[in-house]
Amino acid sequence: MSAQVCEELLVAVGRNRDRDAFAALFAHFAPRLKTYLVRIGAGGEMADEVVQEAMLVVWRRAETFDPSQASASTWIFTIARNKRIDALRRVRRPQIDPEDPALVPDAPKAADEAMADSQRADAVKRVLTTLPEEQASLLRQAYFEDKSHSTIAAESDLPLGTVKSRIRLALDKLRQGLQKESI
């Protein structure tokens, strides 16, 4: 499903409480969320439970989804990430409060941002498939296996500096690929 379609479905849920749109989002994301949650350490039944909780949050907060801030898949990823931290650590993940008067606000977004977030999301996905397996697997460990840079280093018997530079290589490759796509 393209990022554009996901975005339209999510906006329809937010604006019109559209149940068919929600079911379509569920069909696409629930099985992927399950893969994410199982790999990150939630057992099968618990994974289904967290998928359910995350999709309920998607329904309830869809109104607050802002396509100019993030793509639908990114927005859903952050919900699932927070839900599994709440569920596995039993504590809330520390986050900024966008309403806090002490928060230093963003500078206004540059008008010439090369791509819309949904276009960028598709581009990132395409470029991901071009990464060498060694690099792609590092990124999956970082995001899907709850492994911080230092944990990856300890488990793979590599110096932290090596892990950092390999991840940096992968990110550089992503960046270059994205630049090529946006020309």
Added chain:
Amino acid sequence: MQHHLNDEYLMDYAAGSASQPLSLLVATHLALCPECRAKVAAYEALGGALLDSAAPSAVAPDLLQSVLDRLDEPTAPESRIRRQPQVFDETTRRLIPEPLRSHLGASLDALAWSSIGRGVHQVELDIGGAEGFKTRFYRIRGGCGVPQHTHDGSELTLVLGGSFSDGIGRFGRGDVSIADGDVVHQPIADPGDDCYCLAITDGPLKLTGPVGRFLNIFMRY
């Protein structure tokens, strides 16, 4: 602001693998730093792309139906519960952004400070979910400093008010100092306002100066 968080900390935070104390420090820096916020958004976008390209796994066949059945459940007004009555004075609200403010739980003047040397006070914060980490909030009077020390692990310090200097540089509001195990450093608050900072360590401090070595025997840092 001159001293930002390294990318690996921002990525760990975006991926959700950063420990609770580290997440608290990162998020509090993010409240003061739009630049690092933008980087975290980019790392979250990478998470979104990885999720979107993950191989699907079968969920329980009735899972969609049970979610649909729950869509109309009334929800607890989360945001109202979270917004407690104002327990913080004006200075605290101005100086300490969320999420740190809620974790302190009281105004700066009302915290349970304990003195750990001339002009230096600390409170230890219980963040939860964080074995091996120490999370401390310091108030250092201008001109005073934490005794010279090294660490077994690394120490990250985020400045909220005032500023301090250590042999490496000068750190003001929003700046993060990152000291690895082998760095010997002695942060000294610059003259002027009290310096408030949040510090997390993932190993016990080892005091190294002549006074420090002496203090080390008495203080469980």
